[in-house]
Structures are given as C-alpha cells and as structure tokens.
Amino acid sequence: MEKTLTFERARIGEADTLMKFEERVADPRLYGAPSNLERARREIRRNRLYFVKSGDAIVGTAAFCSKPGNRVYISNVAVDPRYRRQGIARAALTFILGRCTGATRIELVTHPENEAALRLYSSFGFEIKSRHENYFGDGEPRLVMSREAIADRRETHVNSSGSHQTTPS
Numbered sequence: 001m002e003k004t005l006t007f008e009r010a011r012i013g014e015a016d017t018l019m020k021f022e023e024r025v026a027d028p029r030l031y032g033a034p035s036n037l038e039r040a041r042r043e044i045r046r047n048r049l050y051f052v053k054s055g056d057a058i059v060g061t062a063a064f065c066s067k068p069g070n071r072v073y074i075s076n077v078a079v080d081p082r083y084r085r086q087g088i089a090r091a092a093l094t095f096i097l098g099r100c101t102g103a104t105r106i107e108l109v110t111h112p113e114n115e116a117a118l119r120l121y122s123s124f125g126f127e128i129k130s131r132h133e134n135y136f137g138d139g140e141p142r143l144v145m146s147r148e149a150i151a152d153r154r155e156t157h158v159n160s161s162g163s164h165q166t167t168p169s
C-alpha cells in the first residue's frame with residue numbers, strides 16, 4: 001500500500017460513496033448497521049467527515065463535530081477491512097486530534113466488546129467515563145470515553161487542493 005494517506009472532506013454529493021464504504025465496514029452489533037443514502041447525507045451534513053484515501057482508494061473515514069461547552073465529539077473512525085492493522089485508524093485519530101485545538105474535551109462512544117476500538121482509543125489516552133445499556137436505541141451497550149484536547153504534535157500537511165496528507169506509522 002502507498003504510504004501517504006490523504007484526508008478529503010466529503011461533499012454532500014458523495015453520500016452514495018460513503019454508503020458503499022459503510023457497507024464494507026458494517027458490523028450491526030459492534031459498530032452499526034450499513035447506512036442508507038439519507039443517513040449518509042445526514043452524516044456528511046452534521047459532521048466534518050473525511051474520506052481517508054491511499055491513492056484513489058478510500059481506505060477509511062474519520063468524522064467529528066463540535067459540541068456545546070468546547071467539546072468535540074468523534075462520530076466516526078472506520079477502516080476498510082482490507083486495509084486494517086496498517087496504522088490507518090491511528091493516522092485518522094491523529095488527524096482529528098490535530099484539529100481539536102480550540103476544544104477542551106474530546107468525546108466518543110464505542111461498544112464495550114469492540115476490542116480493536118478500545119485498544120486504539122486507550123492508546124490515545126481516552127478513558128471510559130460511563131456505560132449505557134441502550135445508548136443508540138439498538139439494544140446494545142455503549143461506553144462513553146473522553147480525554148482532554150491536547151493536540152497531538154504529529155504534523156499533518158495541507159496541500160494546495162485543500163486536502164490533507166499524513167503518513168501512517
């Protein structure tokens with residue numbers, strides 16, 4: 001795989017691309033059911049949602065949004081199963097944290113049995129704050145995790161087309 005990752009902000013017209021990506025990633029219990037077009041549009045509209053690309057291939061997504069009280073909520077970090085364990089989620093999280101400089105707290109929600117996500121987030125200093133038995137109304141438990149918003153020092157480059165590049169470790 002090419003080493004440089006590009007982060008491209010999703011446009012509303014790319015909802016079908018997001019939907020197709022989410023079909024590849026979907027895990028109805030641990031992560032969530034595949035999206036439909038309306039939900040994909042809503043995700044792009046409400047969040048800062050980026051496609052993570054390696055060359056022309058969409059290998060992941062990363063999304064976050066601002067919340068009242070100087071908080072940032074990470075609504076999505078996902079990697080295509082074919083590209084996992086190559087540091088892409090780590091690069092995506094680093095990318096997001098680098099954009100949270102004005103925030104005081106960063107929050108996210110994950111399933112207590114999502115071992116990969118728990119390890120990933122713990123390694124970035126996120127701590128479990130609370131457990132909710134039916135957080136999204138899907139009958140599955142979720143953990144709320146958070147950490148302070150100290151920007152990761154790792155550099156992310158902005159190129160002339162407005163997309164961002166970084167390199168997975």
Ligand SMILES: CC(C)(COP(=O)(O)OP(=O)(O)OC[C@H]1O[C@@H](n2cnc3c(N)ncnc32)[C@H](O)[C@@H]1OP(=O)(O)O)[C@@H](O)C(=O)NCCC(=O)NCCS
Pocket residue numbers: 025030031077078079080083084085086087088089090091109110111114115116117119120121123
């Ligand atoms: C969780 C997920 C984003 C990790 O993506 P990834 O690109 O494979 O992760 P990385 O290669 O960047 O790994 C970073 C760290 O995450 C942890 N990790 C990732 N996959 C793991 C796995 N299968 N088992 C245990 N730990 C894992 C490790 O701590 C890893 O660090 P290490 O490689 O130094 O051990 C990916 O498995 C995914 O897309 N899952 C489905 C969507 C999802 O659950 N997203 C999170 C929802 S809140």
